[in-house]
Amino acid sequence: MIEAKNVSKTFGDHQVLKNVSVKFEKGKNNLIIGQSGSGKTVLMKCLVGLYEVDKGKILFDDRNFSKMSFAEMKEIRQEIGMLFQGGALFDSMTVEENVMFPLSMFTRQTLEERRDRANFCLSRVNIVNSNKLYPSELSGGMKKRVAIARAISNHPKYLFCDEPNSGLDPKTANVIDKLINEITQEYNITTVINTHDMNSVIEIGDKISYIYEGQLWWEGDKTTIMHTDNKELNDFVFATELTRKLRK
Amino acid sequence: MLRHLGQYLLLMIQVFKKPEKKSIYLNRIFFEMDKLGLDSIGIVAFISLFVGAVLTIQMAFNIDSPIVPIYTIGFATRKSIILEFAPTIISLILAGKVGSRIASEIGTMRVTEQIDALEIMGVNPATYLIFPKIIASMVFNPLLILMSIALAILGGWLSGLFSGLVGSYEYVYGIQFQFQMYDVTYAMIKTVVFAFLITSISGYFGYYTKGGSLEVGEASTRAVVVSSVNIIIFNLLLTNLLLA
Ligand SMILES: Nc1ncnc2c1ncn2[C@@H]1O[C@H](COP(=O)(O)OP(=O)(O)O)[C@@H](O)[C@H]1O
Numbered sequence: 001m002i003e004a005k006n007v008s009k010t011f012g013d014h015q016v017l018k019n020v021s022v023k024f025e026k027g028k029n030n031l032i033i034g035q036s037g038s039g040k041t042v043l044m045k046c047l048v049g050l051y052e053v054d055k056g057k058i059l060f061d062d063r064n065f066s067k068m069s070f071a072e073m074k075e076i077r078q079e080i081g082m083l084f085q086g087g088a089l090f091d092s093m094t095v096e097e098n099v100m101f102p103l104s105m106f107t108r109q110t111l112e113e114r115r116d117r118a119n120f121c122l123s124r125v126n127i128v129n130s131n132k133l134y135p136s137e138l139s140g141g142m143k144k145r146v147a148i149a150r151a152i153s154n155h156p157k158y159l160f161c162d163e164p165n166s167g168l169d170p171k172t173a174n175v176i177d178k179l180i181n182e183i184t185q186e187y188n189i190t191t192v193i194n195t196h197d198m199n200s201v202i203e204i205g206d207k208i209s210y211i212y213e214g215q216l217w218w219e220g221d222k223t224t225i226m227h228t229d230n231k232e233l234n235d236f237v238f239a240t241e242l243t244r245k246l247r248k
Numbered sequence: 249m250l251r252h253l254g255q256y257l258l259l260m261i262q263v264f265k266k267p268e269k270k271s272i273y274l275n276r277i278f279f280e281m282d283k284l285g286l287d288s289i290g291i292v293a294f295i296s297l298f299v300g301a302v303l304t305i306q307m308a309f310n311i312d313s314p315i316v317p318i319y320t321i322g323f324a325t326r327k328s329i330i331l332e333f334a335p336t337i338i339s340l341i342l343a344g345k346v347g348s349r350i351a352s353e354i355g356t357m358r359v360t361e362q363i364d365a366l367e368i369m370g371v372n373p374a375t376y377l378i379f380p381k382i383i384a385s386m387v388f389n390p391l392l393i394l395m396s397i398a399l400a401i402l403g404g405w406l407s408g409l410f411s412g413l414v415g416s417y418e419y420v421y422g423i424q425f426q427f428q429m430y431d432v433t434y435a436m437i438k439t440v441v442f443a444f445l446i447t448s449i450s451g452y453f454g455y456y457t458k459g460g461s462l463e464v465g466e467a468s469t470r471a472v473v474v475s476s477v478n479i480i481i482f483n484l485l486l487t488n489l490l491l492a
């Protein structure tokens with residue numbers, strides 16, 4: 001379980017996160033939803049320690065992450081996998097090298113072992129015969145899948161996904177959602193997903209936290225979200241004709 | 249200005265932290281020597297040959313006097329190449345070529361979250377990205393400058409010969425006349441310092457890029473300008489320190 005307690009974060013004079021307290025449960029897809037600019041990415045980057053929080057603390061299974069030195073953080077970071085919005089694959093490395101990278105840096109595995117693991121992870125995300133390609137030669141959906149393979153290569157306990165299906169067509173987006181869902185259950189990972197995609201919400205929303213202007217506004221799951229009377233959440237969820245029809 | 253200097257110094261402390269895995273860093277250093285060093289051989293060779301040729305012709309016209317011996321042309325060409333042209337001018341060229349490459353590479357990695365990805369994995373991105381570049385350049389640039397000296401002198405010899413302004417014998421005599429090894433040492437010290445300035449300053453501007461591709465372009469321009477200015481300033485400081 002990951003827990004944020006009273007987290008606040010300000011950039012300059014713009015307070016992005018306002019006293020956010022939220023829990024993310026093990027073996028579940030924990031969705032953070034909210035409008036573009038509401039602070040989802042900032043919250044996620046606070047969770048993984050890319051941004052220092054101004055106030056509050058972050059707990060990874062009761063280990064106080066926000067108080068740690070870089071060396072101590074490193075221990076926990078090796079238990080974290082993260083999927084960035086654009087994939088963030090290393091341009092100068094091949095697909096295979098990207099997936100092997102965490103293993104090369106932090107394990108004593110031989111090249112054989114690392115390659116086996118990379119191939120396993122790549123096949124897990126349905127990428128075959130592309131080991132020697134460079135990221136610039138991949139489509140958007142493939143990049144995301146390779147990035148997932150890289151995120152899970154070192155057996156993470158925690159998986160973070162920032163807008164995993166933004167910029168993808170609905171079908172590919174759904175493939176990515178399902179993949180994350182399967183991996184979460186298969187390995188009993190604590191998965192945190194930022195999204196503003198209602199399809200994902202309905203598809204994989206085991207636990208949903210709605211962020212509104214930097215505050216935690218509502219919590220629930222994919223069933224309760226359809227029957228909420230929270231005004232701001234309703235405005236967000238039923239913003240389109242399609243979702244309005246769905247409610248009826 | 250002061251804020252930049254402070255941030256730069258803090259980054260350098262990060263860069264020289266203990267690396268995670270030695271073997272990986274050794275590989276990265278060789279990789280960078282290839283990308284930053286070997287890739288620059290062509291342009292350095294080209295410029296050195298031609299500038300050496302021009303220097304000799306200019307010397308010949310300037311020293312056109314019956315009381316000054318012809319070999320002085322070789323002597324003066326050698327002096328200006330070793331003391332100033334090769335270490336300083338070639339380093340300025342490298343600031344343009346290598347500096348912009350480093351800043352745009354690291355800047356792109358920053359804006360596409362590749363640096364965040366490194367950090368998340370528990371890798372120290374500053375060390376991983378910048379340290380191998382600094383070491384590779386500090387080791388490889390002296391070799392480039394030695395090559396530049398040799399080729400510029402060769403260029404001078406060729407142009408003297410073909411223009412008929414300096415005979416081969418006089419030129420070669422002048423090249424060896426009152427040769428001081430300390431001149432080469434001075435050139436190497438300058439080169440190593442300049443290599444550090446180019447790579448660390450460009451790394452700095454790349455590392456703190458914010459925004460998108462436009463800002464990556466700006467970072468790369470700034471990297472070149474600031475490294476060049478620093479080369480010029482440190483050139484004066486080092487010359488005062490080492491020759492005065
Ligand atoms: N590094 C930063 N510096 C300054 N402001 C930032 C930074 N990162 C995000 N912000 C601001 O924080 C707000 C929330 O951004 P973000 O978390 O990216 O939104 P989203 O919910 O779309 O992911 C935005 O107004 C953004 O401009």
Ligand SMILES: [Mg+2]
Nearest residue numbers: 040041163194
């Ligand atoms: Mg975002």
